[in-house]
Amino acid sequence: MNRNLFIREIKGNAFSLVIWTMVITILISLTMSVYGIFLENNSKILAMMSILPEGALQFKGISNVDDLFSVLGFYSVNNVIYMLVLGSIYAIVLSSGILLKEEYNKTAEYLLTWPLTRSEVFTSKTAVVFLNVVFLNLVAAAAGFISMTIVKREPFSVNAFLILTLYTLLLNLFFGAVGLFMSTLVKRSRPITTLSIGLVLILYFLYTLSKITETLSKIGYISPFKYVNVDTLNSEYRLELRNLIYFIGLSLLLTILSYRLYRRKDIYL
């Protein structure tokens, strides 16, 4: 890793990290602030939900209506979009651009002609992606935990919350690895931001679609969102070895492949 490049990238990406962190933190806090009002209107909400088809509830991530009234259930249903989807979009946009921007901005003609190896470029920039994604997750999780502690009416399972936080981080890091991999495959030097965001949204859509009907349930397995499994977010929520292997294994595999490809990549300017 090259210290000079690492520090430059940390500084260069600090502004967008702060903006993303602030937006997600504010969204989580605001959502959790209405939990009290939600509980006070539980009869109306239950009546409203009773007329909704089961598929619509499943689509929203509600497998058991009672879970929705627990603070952890409310947190997972209402905040899943922020950290699972927005966090993944942040990770993939950052990682797909961090190497590629040197090509489409044509600054690679400087960076890659200064004395540092491709490996150093890759590891320095990948370390920045990793640290930024971890930072975003830690701050968002802290905001979620503090909000829940303030608005809760009954104790909630900290264990389940920590497992969800870990899964969310692993999911975001997985998309970080996907972004890196995609950027090393690109032959023409142009941004792939739209493609990256589209991929996250399509995979999330496939996951939600798979929950609506039994016949489509199998397609959920091609989406990484499936392996976070927020449907059973209560004290029974467990860290599953299969899911850990899926996230960590695939992320490592994609990162290693990206590293190997980048070391031999022709830089077109």
Add this chain to the structure above:
Amino acid sequence: MSAPIIDIRDLTKTYGRDRGIEHVSLEVAEGDVFGFIGPNGSGKSTTIRVLLNLIFPSGGIAKIMGMDVVKDSKKIKFHTGYVPSDANLYSHMDIDEFLGYCLGFYQTGSGEDRIAELSELFELDRKRKISDLSMGNRKKVSIIQSLLHSPRLLILDEATMGLDPLMQARFFELLRSENRKGMTIFFSSHTLSEVQLLCKRVAIIKEGSIIKVEDIETLRKRQLKKVRIEFADRADNEVAGLGGIENTPVVSGNTLQFMYSGDITELVFKLMGRKITDLTIEEPSLEEIFMHYYN
């Protein structure tokens, strides 16, 4: 004789079905000012990008300072400076920040002094943002970043593009001064007059292959002559079959023009019996020699 600072053997780079460079071989001696000339798309930038390890060769080998450009790229770059044709710098930085960032990659203690010295030479305000700079000023920053570590080898790719004539003259003077101190300069350009001003030797590249490597003076002093004959009546290809005709003679009205490297006596004999009103035999310019190789 010492080992060449740039040693390219049979270097090939292809882009799928497209040609890049084919079997390029070239040697540049340490301390030389070497011109690399060819029109746009001839393979100059591809050769340079292989040397700088931006792209990987499809075949052959290239060495700088005796080191392989792929395996020892980092070591080579400690002693190499590069000015690309386009000055696409980090636009969000100011000049000082950019040069400081660049300096951070080199292990040199005198970099700050060098930056100050070169900024003064090029009359550059280092506090200005790169995004506010003109093409010429960005080029000056690009030149400074290539020289701040006092490299042994400087690679220039259309380096004068965007510089005004005054700054171009100052830059050339700087290059001559650095060359006197021992720096080797590899000067790629499509403008022969620039190469002529600075370089001792030149390689001409055409459609991805080197077609000539020669001393500038030898190139100029070759026996190649530009012949122009004006006849009293309509001209024809009067020199057909004569040895030493280097190109297809151009017939226009009463005039016949061609490049000739043969015996002048034989030419005069060949023209006997024809009424000639004017005959000019002169040294072609370097530009004409260059175009001759291209045609």
